[in-house]
Amino acid sequence: MEFGDFKATEAFNPTYQRIKELALEPHIVDLDSYGFTVIPPEKVAPLDFLERIRETVLRIAAERTGIELSLDENGSAGEYQGQPQTDGQFLLYYLLMADPIFEEWVTNPTLATVATYLMHGQQQLSSLTSFIKWKGGTYGDNLGLHSDSPPDRDGRLPPCSDVANAAYCLTDYTEENGAIAMVPGSHRYCRTPNPGEGVKNAVPVEAKAGSLIAWHGNMWHGAYPKQTDGLRMNVTSYMCHKRLKTQESYQWQVTQEMLDRNTPEFARLVGADDHMGWDEKGPDFSRMLRYPSPEMKKRMAEAAAAHAKPAKVE
Ligand SMILES: O=C(O)CCC(=O)C(=O)O
Numbered sequence: 001m002e003f004g005d006f007k008a009t010e011a012f013n014p015t016y017q018r019i020k021e022l023a024l025e026p027h028i029v030d031l032d033s034y035g036f037t038v039i040p041p042e043k044v045a046p047l048d049f050l051e052r053i054r055e056t057v058l059r060i061a062a063e064r065t066g067i068e069l070s071l072d073e074n075g076s077a078g079e080y081q082g083q084p085q086t087d088g089q090f091l092l093y094y095l096l097m098a099d100p101i102f103e104e105w106v107t108n109p110t111l112a113t114v115a116t117y118l119m120h121g122q123q124q125l126s127s128l129t130s131f132i133k134w135k136g137g138t139y140g141d142n143l144g145l146h147s148d149s150p151p152d153r154d155g156r157l158p159p160c161s162d163v164a165n166a167a168y169c170l171t172d173y174t175e176e177n178g179a180i181a182m183v184p185g186s187h188r189y190c191r192t193p194n195p196g197e198g199v200k201n202a203v204p205v206e207a208k209a210g211s212l213i214a215w216h217g218n219m220w221h222g223a224y225p226k227q228t229d230g231l232r233m234n235v236t237s238y239m240c241h242k243r244l245k246t247q248e249s250y251q252w253q254v255t256q257e258m259l260d261r262n263t264p265e266f267a268r269l270v271g272a273d274d275h276m277g278w279d280e281k282g283p284d285f286s287r288m289l290r291y292p293s294p295e296m297k298k299r300m301a302e303a304a305a306a307h308a309k310p311a312k313v314e
């Protein structure tokens, strides 16, 4: 029998096809089984894209810190006031608004397919940041283990992925140079770790520059201390369900120019179809209709057809 075209799973079928076209099947098995995966550079983006985005992040870092950073030297936050202020690390925020190359990144087919799979197509971009680390960067003795999904007041998490995260590695990740730490299978615990819990079972996620490390929002993760000289850099693409608040503000900030040069998928990713958060003018429901998903288009066509039927004469 043929898989991939079931009537009952119409909305999911294109994602299934995409997973196969991009040869992502083993990574989907990793994600389901262990909660994380490492997708090698050749399945993510061409080398010249990696070089361009790394240069762009370094340029933005220089603009914000006032310091020219170099990959094989240790860094400094300089005059950059980004929070939190910790030794050996800073985060560059709001990258989507800083250069059009990040629009290219958030619409990358591999990233989009993995996020769509994990989030059942309901993702929006919550934040796009770069973690920049150098020697001494550490989350302390406990690797800073945490889950990215927002827990309830008792620290419990839903079994489905409310959040998905992915680090595009701009430099090699090894245990010595401060790789992400993951506790395999912890996406199934459906709760956040207690202080110190999980450290013994954590593994370093080693990956070549250009790899994409993706994980389920429930995963217990942190990072190993950075012991080597030089920078460890990434672009962290954090997605959340459309019903959640985003970390960074895109919905009312993305420009029409950004929307016009991108696909409807991009518009939905940045909440351009979301009317919530209105002012004295009230909700603008037309936002929903401007960038409809294929499922929404189908529902609208069905509703229009039902409406057009002649009224039944009793
Ligand atoms: O790479 C790190 O330092 C940890 C990253 C992390 O916790 C995250 O991106 O959610």
Ligand SMILES: [Fe+2]
Residues within 6 Å of the ligand: 146, 147, 148, 221
């Ligand atoms: Fe995290």
